[in-house]
Structure formats: C-alpha cells, structure tokens
Amino acid sequence: MTEQSDEGLTIREVRLGATREEGGTREVSYVIGGERDLPFSGDGAGRPLVALEICDDPRFWPPVVRDYVGDLANDTAEWARAAERTYGADLVRLNFTSTKQRGFDAFDAIAATTEEVLAATARPLIVEGSNEPELDSEVFRRCGEAGEGERLLLGTAEADRYRSVAAAALAYGHAVIAQSPIDVNLAKQLNILLRETGVPQDRIVIDPYAGALGYGFEYSYSVMERIRLAALSGDADLAMPMICAPTDTLSVREVREAAPADQEAMAVAWEFYTAYAAIVAGASIVCVRHPLTVERLKAALEG
C-alpha cells in the first residue's frame, strides 16, 4: 500500500557498500537518500556521489575515454583502482560489457572480475550486469555471489526482467537499481513489483533512465523532478534515492564529431552539464565515464 501522509516523506536511506563491521571489506560505506526537501533547499541529504564507470570489455566503450585512460582500459582492476585513487571517484560502476558479445558464456570471468575489482577498490561498488534477459540470471548470480556481503548496488532491474536481479540481491544482500523508461508511473510500477517480490524498500535505487543532453535529456530531468516531488509529497513507492547514468552522452554527435582538439573538452562539458542537472533534479549518484568529469563535478559540489 502507498503510505500517504500530509507532512510528506523522507527519502529512504539506502546503504551502499559494507565495512568490516557491516560484514564486508570496504573502507567506507555510503548512505544515500534521507532528503526531506528539494535538492539544495533543505537539510538531510549528504553530498551526491560521483561514480566513474568502467567496463570489462573496452570494445564497447567510447573512444574518447579509451584514448584518455590508455592501457588501463585493458586491466579492469587497475582501471577501478585508478578511478578511486587517481581520478577521485566516490565509487566505481563496473559494466560487464563483455556480455554483449554474441554467444557469451564466460560466467566464471564475471565472478573473477567482480572479485578483482573489489580487491582493487576500497569503496562501495556498483555492478551493471548483463543486458540480455537470457544471461541475466546467471550473470547476476555470479557477480552477486562474488560480492556477497559487500552490499553492491546491482543493476539493472526492469519491468520485464526484474526477478533475477531481485533474486540475486536477496540471496547475497545487495541493493538494486530499478530502471524504467523515463516515466514516473513506470518507475513507481517497477518499485511496486520489486516490493511485491520481497526486495526491501531501503535497497532500491531508482534509475529513471537518462537520455543524453540534447537528445531527450529534458524528459529525464523532468521525470526525476516528478519522482522526487511525488516522493516528498507522500508517495512511498517513489521515495527512493535516484541514480543517473546517461549511457549515450559520449556518443552524441556533438562529442563524436567535435574537432580532435575540442573532443575531450566537449566530452567533459557534455557529461558535466548532464550530471549536474541530474543532481539539481535530485540524483544521489551520478555516473560519468570521462575521468576529468569526475574532478569537475567534485569541485562543483564542494562548498
């Protein structure tokens, strides 16, 4: 049932990562959520987190990032380490792009990579599993198992395929990213489905799906605002923190076709404006791919 109350709601707090005391190996864990008002307008919320996205198969990664990180792209664990230590990311989002290959069946590698990345990092980890319903349950099981106790943030549950992510999250104690296609109602529906499957509300992070700046981002922006407003005015099924991960930002025409000298600046600007706007709309975690964007965002969020 939707809890309605006149005073409005507090966004649920979701813990990411687990320290030793919490049963994991992370040096820190983060608690996101807790807002009682619009972003920047009240108290209650911590600073939004900036996640750097990396992947296990760079063939599916934007060239502008590959050029910047060089050899790191071929060593997922080192890339993850650099994300935290060199680039200053609050956390890493690991994408299993390898599952996009035709006939993928290297499930052991999924587990191994998860373990390696966890070993290479000290902060909470976001894991983006497969994009393929056929692979879902095995991929989620393997990475979920490999990260048992670490309170990963596992992605991505969608209305058509949420049961396997939910099962892995429940079995190994992780949180779940619930992604719906830019629609406040669909976001709510998915949260209800997850709830009715048994995923506790404080282990759900909403991903309203982010379009790229200039390519429909405004829809995502408004949906995030709507989700947050609905939550603050009492809709418990939407009162979860939000994550923004605009996957297409670095493949838009403006970045792809920029003069080589401008490309990096354009990539960073495009990611920065998108991520910052998402924060203004209420995102607790913004995911970017270019290491320089991490720095820019963190500077912007200080003070």
Place this chain on the structure above:
Amino acid sequence: MAMKALDIYKHLPKTNCKKCGYPTCLAFAMKLAVGKAEVEACPDLDPDTKSLLGGVTRPPVRLVTIGAGERSIAVGEEFVLFRHEKTFYHPPGIMVQVSDTWPEDEVRSVVETVKETVVQRVGQDLVVNGVAVKYESNRPERFAATVALAGGGSTLPLVLIASDPAAFEAGLAVAGHYRPLVHAATEENWEGLAALTKRYGCPLAVRAAGPAELASLAGKCAEAGTPDLVLDPAPSSLAGFIATATEIRRSAIGRTEPALGYPLYLDAGAFGKTDAALAAGILKYAGIIVTPPLASASREAALTLRQNIYTDPQKPIQVTPGIYPINEPGPDAPILLTVNFSLTYFTLLGYLEASRIPCYLFIADTEGLSVLTAVAGGKLTETLVADSLKKFGVADLVDHRLLVIPGYAAPLSGKIEDATGWKVLVGPRDAADLPGYLEKEWKA
C-alpha cells in the same frame, strides 16, 4: 489554487453560443482552468465574473524586456515551478561579462564572439544573448567607452554593472535608449538609480540578500516608477542561489508576494565554478545570467541544456518522418517501423548504431507521440503505415516485404498486414532488445 473547470463553468452563461471560439461553455471553462484561454474571449460575462475568473490568469512573473531590436530578449512571464507542470516560456538571457579595464581588443573579441556565434540544433538557432559591462576602472568615461565598444546596446542587449552613479550616468548616456539592464539598485542607492532608470525607461536589477529584503526593495523601486525589475538575491553560494531562487519563484507563483514576481539575476562567475552556475541558473529560475567568457564546449553544452529545459514538455520534439538508412543497409536489410517521437528515435538510433546491424528506420508521422500512446490514441494506424510505405518509397529500397513493428504496436499487426500486403514481424517492446532480436530473428 487554480479553479477547476466545473467551478469556472458555473459562472459562465451556459448558452454554448461559441462566440469564445470553443464549441461549448464547458470546453471554454476547461481551457480557462489550464490557463490556455483568456476570460475576455467570452463577450457575455459581466465585469464581476470576469475579474473573478480573470485573476486566475495574470502571469505571476513579470515579463521584462532587455535590449532593443532583433537580439532583444524578454524574460520572466513564467507560470510554474517545474517545467512538467506546463512549460517554461522565456529562456534566460546569457550575458558575457567584460570589464572596462580590459584592453579594447579583448572586449571587441568577446563582443564579436557573442554576436557571431550561433549553435544550430533541431532547427533552432541558439545564441549567447548579450554583453555585460562591468565598471572596474573607476573612470566613468572609460566605462562609457567600453559600453560603446560593446555596441552601445544597439546590436546586443547589455547589462551595465556598476555601483557609482556617475558611471551609470555615463553608461546610460551611451546606451540608455536601448533598454540595458542596470545592475544594481541596493538599499543604499536605489533612489538615485530608480530615478535614473525611470528617466531612460530601462529595466533595473535590484540586489539584496534574502527574499524579504528583495521584496521590500523591489516594492520601493516599482513605486518610484521603474516597473521593469530583475531581482538579484546576492547569493553567497551556488546552493544558496538555488534555494533562494526556488523560494522566490514559489512565492511569485503562489502570488503570496507580488513584489517577488520578477525575473531573477545570477552572476555565474561569482563562485569560481562557472559551468555549474550556468547550469543551475538555467535550471532554477534565472532570467539573466552573467558569465565570464565561455569556452566553446561550455557554451554549446549550456545552450543545449537551456534549449532542452525550455522546450515544451507537452509538445514532444518530433523527428521528420521518413526512411533513415543506418549502418549502410542493402536490399536485404530489415525495415524497422517506429514513430517520430524524438526520444524513441534517438534511443533506437543509439542501439542500432552500436549494434552495427545494417537496417532502415522507417519513421511514421505520429505527431511526436510514442509508440504506446500513438497506438492507444489511434495515431499509429494501418492506413498511416500503408500510406507512409508508399510515400517514402520503401518498397524500392529492399527486395523483401517484411516489416518489423514495435512490440507495443502488436495489436495492429494483422491490420497492417492487410493494409500493406507486407508480412509483419512483431519486434520487442524495448529498443534495447532490438539488436538482439534482429540478430536472432532477421532473415530477409
């Protein structure tokens, strides 16, 4: 609280005479309720009723024009706090700041860039709007010269930023007739500045920390005869700006404090994080944003964000219907039917380009509705598909007669087959699943 349609209806003549241009009084009431019609349109209302209903529609944020001529900008006249509630109407003016201490060439080059740079996106020309001249030389004549260098207001809208009355006198002597924005009246100097701007009939920015102080200052200036005001809440941090701007817009919209019903001013250079400030200003209610000169990447991203945020959320951006080749398709490539809702298009495009599968995107004109809505609303029909197939000459491009339709259009599959004679394959509902689907299912 806006009145509901039925409440408004009670006050209308109920004669359904159509003089207002709507088929029934109730239809008119419904438009009034959402602010899409003017009470005046009904000739048969007595003055009392008019004022009762008319009070609902006056814009809560005043429209203020800055500059004159082609490049002049009008800001304000907003009705909502969140764009999804209706739309934002008047995008903020972005004004690049120069100083009167700079060498002439530097000023000139900034002004040239503002004047000449146009970013074209989705059929619109996006520009940085004007120039802000800051008085730092302590020499009024130098200020006036720089104002002249910036075009004197006749080409680009200007903001004159100073604190010395003498500087304003000098600056306005040059640009006063082109409605520059004068920044800023404070608790100390407002009387003189209000008189001055009244004389030139130009808009005035008032600056005070906090909504209450701003309201009182704005009230005094308006009373003194300068109705076109812009509010500078003098934020001490960017977060502070967002919070105050939200508060001010909220009281303006809620009409709790009419003296706050003016556009807002933001100095994006004030916090050492220009990009963040630009984004924040665009998103959160700034009407005028003054910024240091921008690198091209920042400029393009900021203008794009502004365009995005100020598009009407209720009017989806549309892609031109037609047939779009992707990844160099041949005659055996699949034809993928979709709608001209831009987001659908861009999402599909992204997945398809990444998949490297050669194919044709076949975009039917559903007036910008998504597949789901277009099917439900009867905009995507077999006749439309059949007509579009013909119109775009799809049959000449390929040597098969197979049409992949979106999963949500499944209910139309039979009818499309009948109307077109093509065999219909029902694709997945989700764009992300399309490449996988094509790999598995597509055999021309």
Place this chain on the structure above:
Amino acid sequence: MPTVTFLPGYRKATVPEGATLLDAARAAGLSMNVVCGGEGKCGKCQVYVKDGTVSFDREKYRRFFSDEEIARGACLACQATVAGDVQVEVPAGSLIEEQKILVEVPGMKEIPLNPTVRKYEVRLEPPSLEDTTPDLARLLEGVERQSGPPPNRVYAPLGVLCYLPQVLRRSGWHVTATVALVPGGYRLSSVDEGDTTGRLYGVAVDLGTTTIVAYLWSLVDGRILATASNYNRQISCGEDILSRVNFSRRSGLTRLQQLAAESINEALTTAADAAGIDREEIFEVMIAGNTVMTHLLLGIDPGYMIAEPYVPVVRRMLSTAAGRIGIAAHPNAGVYTFPAVSNFIGGDIIADILATGMAEREEATLMVDIGTNFEAVLGNSDWMLSCAGAAGPALEGGEVLFGMRANPGAIERVRIDPDTLAPSFSTINGVRPRGICGSGLIDLLAELFRACVIDRTGGINLELDHPRVRKGQYYPEFVVAWKEETSIGKDIVITENDIKNLIMSKAAIHAACMTLLDAAGLAPTDIGRVCFSGAFGNYLNKENAVTIGLIPETPPERVGNIGNGAITGANIALVDRRRRKELDGLARRITYIELNADPSFMDRYTSSCFLPHTDFALFPHVQQTLEACRARQGVRSWQA
C-alpha cells in the same frame, strides 16, 4: 365582438361581450381544468390577464390567489367575463394534461407515448356551389376540428395533392389524414379512405457498423409488435468504418447508401411480416447510428471525417422522407437520424445517453460503450463531457491467441481456485470450449491476478511450480483448458502477451474515464453510477471489471448495464417527441475532449497499465479484497 388571445400558443377566439374566458377558451380549442364545473369553487381555472381588461370580482375569489398572482393579473376563467379585446396567459397547470399513454421501452421505465405523427379521421361535408372551399382546405379544416393543427401550418406535398380529390370522393368524404409534426410546422403525409386510425406504425432502428436492429411499434397504443435484426450489408465493402469510408472514396457513395437502406429494409420487412402489418403504414423511422453510418445512409460524403481535423458534414438531427433514401416504409414517412457530437461521438452514443437517462439526473453518470473503439460520457443534467478512443480488439477477443467473439463454445466465465490454480469455467451454450470471449478474458485476468499467477504488470510468474504455468513457445502462458476438455484438440491458454494486450486495452478505457473525471474535477467516488452500453456489458462480471481496473472503482451495485443503448434510445425518441426534440440541444451541450490533444492522457494511460492501477489508492476496495486473498494464501502482504 371582442377577440380573446390565449398565450402562450396565440390561440384566438371571438366571443360576444359578457362571455366568460372559459367559454372563449373552449372556443379556442383549449381544454381547461374545470374541476368544479365552472362554479368558481375549485380555483383551478386560473389565468392571467396580460393586456386588456375583463370584469372579475377579485375580492370575492381572493383566497385562490397569492399576492404575486394578483400582481400578475390572476383571475378565474370561469368567472371573468370579456369586456373587450384581451390577451390572457394560461398557465400549464390550468390545462388538462393530454391523455398520457405510458409505454414500456425495453431497458427503460415507462415513458409517455407522444409520437410526432398522428392520424385524424374526418368526415367532411361534400362541396357545393355555395361552399366551394378547395379540397385541401376542406380536409385541413376538418383536421383542425379534430383538434389538429391550424390549416395554415400544414404543408401538403404535391404527391398527396395529386391523389387527394379521388380519395375524398371515392371515400364519400370519409378519410383518415396522417399528419406529422415537422420542424417549422406540420406535414400532411397521407390521406386514406375510411378510418385507418387503428393502424399507425413506427420503427426504431439501431444502424450499427456490423448489425442492424429494428423495433416495430404501434404508435396508437405504444406496443412493440415485432423486432428484427440482421447484418449490415455494407460489410461486403469493408469490415470497419475506415475501410467503408475508403471504399466510398474509391467507388463512390451510392453503393454504400443503397446497402445501408437495404439492410434497414431487410429488418423492417422481417418485423412487418412478423407483425402482419403493411410497411406502407409505417410513418416514422427513428435511426441511431454512428456519425459515419448516418452520413452513408443519407448519402452524405463522410470522407473528411476520417483524417485530421476530422470534420463531419453535419451533426444535427436530420429528417427526410423515407422515399428519398429508399427506406421501405410509407414514402412520405419521416426518417429521423440522431444528432452527433463529433465524428467520434455519434448518434448511437446520443441514443446511449438517452437510454441511461443521465441527462435528466443530478448525480454524475459515467457511461462507457466498449468495442474496438470505445466512447465514454460523463455528466448530468447540467454538463456533459465525452471522449472516444481506440481500445484495440483484445477485449472482444481479438489479438488474443485463443480469443473469440461471444459465440457458442466461448469461455465466458472463469474462476480459478487460488490454492490449486484449477480453473472452472462455463461456455456459451455449454458446449466444449473453443476459445475465450471478452467477459471470460476479464474474468481470467482478475482471477489470475487474485491467485498471484501474474504480477501487476500482467507478467506470469514462471517461478510458480505448476503444470498450468509454463514457458510457452513465445511467451509464458497459463493453461485454461487441457486439450482433452476442448473441442479443438489443443490446450486453450492465455499468454503473457495476451494479458499485456488486454491490459493495454483496459488501460486506454480507464485512462479515458480518468481524463473525463479530471476534466470535471471529480474523483471516482463522485460517480453516481456507471453504465455499460453495448453487447460487451452483457456478460461482464462487474466486480472483475473493477478488479482489473477497467473502470474507476465503483461499488458493484452502482454499476449497471443498459444493453443495446442505441436501440433503447431510438425507441424512446420514436415514441416520445418531447425527448426527441431535446436531442439536438443535448448533443450541442456535450463537450468533446480530444484525448490526443490532452497531454496528460499518456500519463494516465501508463499509470493505468498496471493491475488495477499504479496508484492503489484509487482502488481502495480492490486493494482490501486482494489483501484478503493474499493473506489467505499466506503470500506476503502488499504492505511488506
């Protein structure tokens, strides 16, 4: 002699001075309400003197009048005498109401028999050299004497005039004139020898895209003599409206016009034969059809209606003579078509509205007519909103793997045991099942939902370990009937895809209802009653319809089914001319909401694409019952 004019009808009588107003009223053909017989004792014959004077002792009869009435010039007609020319207003209460025959219209309570066409039996003095009044005038004067309309208001078609002299003379000046009330006056439809007043018939027709239904009435005593129905012959030119319009664009209107008339004639003939009457004695035909059907029947080009901006040629009620459009009734019979609101809300829907009586009530009624397209109307006596849209064929069994129309062998009712998941069902005609029809599908959806076989998006939970729940070839599916039980030798299943199509259909309808409610600023609880119209509503389980969120939550006792509202409405308009007269006004005050132009429709639609709805608060009762169901099964509560 002074002239007395009676308002509001401007009837006049010239009477000697000193005559009472009552005498004058009688002379003018008014039947006053003379309860005490004109003794000045009952006070029922009140009239108001508007202009001129009468002599009347106001003080004597003061007790019959209020101050206000005195001020308006009230007096008693039986006691006031004429002193000069005078104008008198007769309030309705002082007239004897016309003798009302109440007739029972199927689906409606009693309504008065008050047709627009009447027969007058007249015996005329033959003309002579002294009296050379022309035949027509002679006849009409005779009609007027029978309290028929004044001669100058009656229009006589040439066709009638051509045979009039013969009929009058052959009959020995004893004829029956059939006079119809038409816009702007009266028409002399027919003159027949002798007394035929016992035989006056009318037909109400539901001109559907697929089927024609006709009711044959005796307009003399308000009895239904026969009914008939048959297919619309236009089907040969296309199944649905769009294809027919396209046909008319390709091959012209004539064929479709003829087919429409032939289809109606077929029904008319069947009914007339069954009742043993002569079609030539049918003098009135009332037709309810959607806007395109109406255009086609009348031979008006519907081509501009099917594309933006969807403009029909006419909306108002039209009348024509049967002979002009080939309807096999008396050639001068009046054929009336229902007015429309827009091309999407046609005469059939106006007839539905009439059948619900919603335009006469204060409480808000929500009327939904469901087919491949749906129409919804919300309103009361003061205001009315309507919208229309495409629901898709799923609710009628289309686009559903084992869906079928409501024909024999269709599973029409289903229950599923929540513990064993064993379905029990009944089929139409009780034969072995061949498929599932609309009402069965709705039952299934509701029952699968209650049994937790499907989640709220309609996704089948494959983790349930049960032989009836299986992966299926393309989509997960639930087995409703094993092949041994069926008559088709195959398992009858419902697939997840079927379920999602059904949910999309129901969501379109629910979203439309919510759009109307929101436009009016009402909540579902403000709905006084919900009426389903059309065949769809007949077998529908109301509670299940609410459980799946087809309509806004309403207590089952407030949900009703008016059946074929189009024919009911046509029946009412045929027999009661008062209501027929109101139709144009009704159609004009209905506000049409274009769903596509309503930006929030998509929002409502997506939130309705869930069982029963994304916002459970809109379905508090459903929520409670589901909680109870789940609790019984030991499934986690919704609140978890």
